[in-house]
Amino acid sequence: MKAVLSLFVLFLLAAPLGAQESFKPWLAKVTGESVRLRSGPSLAHPPMHVLQKGDTLTVVAEKDTFAVVRLPAAAPCWVAAEFVQLAADGKSYTVTGDNVNLRCTPDTRYYSIGQIGKGATLAVVMDGQTGKPAAENEFVKVSPPRQATGAVALEFLERVGDAPAEADPAPASAPAEPVAAPKEKPKREPTATELEDERKAFAALEKLLREELAKPALEVDLTGIRKLFEQFKEFSLDPKVSEKAAAHIDRIDSTVRLIEAEKKRLAEEAARRQAELDRLRDEAMNKGEKTEKPAGPVEYIAKGTIGSTGKNAKTPASHRLFDADGKVIYDLRWDKGDLGKLMGSHVGIVGTVRQYEGWPYKVLVIERIDVLAAEEEK
Numbered sequence: 001m002k003a004v005l006s007l008f009v010l011f012l013l014a015a016p017l018g019a020q021e022s023f024k025p026w027l028a029k030v031t032g033e034s035v036r037l038r039s040g041p042s043l044a045h046p047p048m049h050v051l052q053k054g055d056t057l058t059v060v061a062e063k064d065t066f067a068v069v070r071l072p073a074a075a076p077c078w079v080a081a082e083f084v085q086l087a088a089d090g091k092s093y094t095v096t097g098d099n100v101n102l103r104c105t106p107d108t109r110y111y112s113i114g115q116i117g118k119g120a121t122l123a124v125v126m127d128g129q130t131g132k133p134a135a136e137n138e139f140v141k142v143s144p145p146r147q148a149t150g151a152v153a154l155e156f157l158e159r160v161g162d163a164p165a166e167a168d169p170a171p172a173s174a175p176a177e178p179v180a181a182p183k184e185k186p187k188r189e190p191t192a193t194e195l196e197d198e199r200k201a202f203a204a205l206e207k208l209l210r211e212e213l214a215k216p217a218l219e220v221d222l223t224g225i226r227k228l229f230e231q232f233k234e235f236s237l238d239p240k241v242s243e244k245a246a247a248h249i250d251r252i253d254s255t256v257r258l259i260e261a262e263k264k265r266l267a268e269e270a271a272r273r274q275a276e277l278d279r280l281r282d283e284a285m286n287k288g289e290k291t292e293k294p295a296g297p298v299e300y301i302a303k304g305t306i307g308s309t310g311k312n313a314k315t316p317a318s319h320r321l322f323d324a325d326g327k328v329i330y331d332l333r334w335d336k337g338d339l340g341k342l343m344g345s346h347v348g349i350v351g352t353v354r355q356y357e358g359w360p361y362k363v364l365v366i367e368r369i370d371v372l373a374a375e376e377e378k
Contacts, residue, residue: 023061025163028069030055032156037075039104039113041066041151044227048104048113048150049075057152058163066151071113071144078103078139084122086133093122093142102148106139111235114147190237202232202241209248213255217262226252300348302364303372304329306339316356317363321349330364337369345371 036047041063049072051057061068071077083097101112116122123143127134134141190198209225229252232245304321309331317331319339330353332339350368 025058025060026159027161027163028057028059028067028152028157029160030057030152030156031158035152035156037069037071037150037152038066039110039150041068042230044230045151046104046110051152051156056160057157059157060149060163062154063151065154067154067157068149068151070146071148071150073143075144075148075150076104077113077142077144077148078106078136079116079122079142081135081138081140084140084142086124090133091124093124093140095120095122102145103139104150106136106141111231114145114149116145116147120145194237198237198241202236202244205229205232206248209252217259218266220255220259222252222256298348298350298368298370300350300370301353302329303346303348305344305346306332306342308343316359317361319343320361321347321364328361331359331361332364332366334366334369337366342369342371348372 030051030053033053035051035053037049037051038045039048051072055072057067057069057072059067059069079093079095079100079102083095083100084093085096086093095116095118098118099115100117102114102116104110104113122145124133125141125143126132205225205228209222212220212222212225226249229245229248233242233249236242236245302321304323307320307322309317309320317333319332321329321332323329330349332349348370349364349366351364351366354363354365356363
């Protein structure tokens with residue numbers, strides 16, 4: 001799974017979450033307490049920040065039940081240190097790479113939350129303990145630019161007005177000299193390397209799906225695999241891969257329904273088998289109690305009253321035989337019957353006496369046990 005995730009991250013970074021081109025941004029106020037700001041518009045995207053009631057956000061797109069918003073100043077935003085240059089005053093970075101990915105964590109575990117172009121300026125976030133620019137794992141922390149976005153469930157937002165008009169940022173690949181911006185930004189065509197990375201990652205995920213489906217029904221778990229296919233469906237660079245991902249999701253959903261039905265059938269079958277085993281066991285134990293008394297007098301090894309060994313006793317026997325004064329005569333073991341049904345009964349026992357090392361009482365292994373009437377005890 002880790003190998004698939006790493007490959008998946010490589011190509012998915014090329015498709016950051018952005019605003020819908022025809023969408024008119026609006027201002028929203030958070031209406032819930034401790035609302036999760038996620039790195040993308042679904043529950044599968046990890047939370048990256050907690051919003052408080054009354055916080056104001058700019059909504060730049062809507063996706064299903066989520067609003068895509070610009071990150072508030074307190075939200076985490078990281079960029080690889082190799083693609084930025086710290087200014088002489090130590091308060092800002094200049095982006096030195098093309099289409100540099102913005103991250104919600106100082107690593108590449110998750111796909112990017114936006115991209116920033118070469119020459120852009122990013123505000124430094126200082127480490128409160130060291131007083132130096134915050135850095136971790138070869139990433140530096142910056143104040144979120146307007147290109148960095150997250151997602152919030154629409155149910156926790158209230159529209160309070162339209163967002164103020166503002167100029168679009170320069171394209172990531174804009175030249176040094178100003179040029180007239182086109183009315184619509186052309187979409188960047190994926191490179192051959194990006195498409196190849198995507199193809200390899202998708203093939204690896206398909207292999208993982210086949211291997212998981214080859215397992216016994218009770219061991220199959222398709223939850224994580226389905227989430228990865230959802231990401232391919234949403235962010236794939238190749239439309240054909242997106243279509244195949246959607247088909248795999250439908251197949252997984254159908255398979256899960258079949259697996260759940262099979263699990264239910266197996267559980268019911270196991271319950272029936274256990275019930276039959278319990279019936280046969282009870283029948284055998286009951287037969288063991290119906291031993292007929294042989295004709296003539298019986299020489300009992302011991303007579304007494306059956307009682308408990310105590311809750312905390314660690315003994316090779318299940319019950320004890322006590323005399324009239326309450327003293328232990330033997331510990332008792334009956335392999336063919338249930339002494340629990342004879343608790344408190346006065347009995348005579350025929351069997352074999354054994355001594356177990358480390359146990360204070362001898363154990364009488366019962367071969368025959370009779371409930372005695374008062375005259376038989378004398």
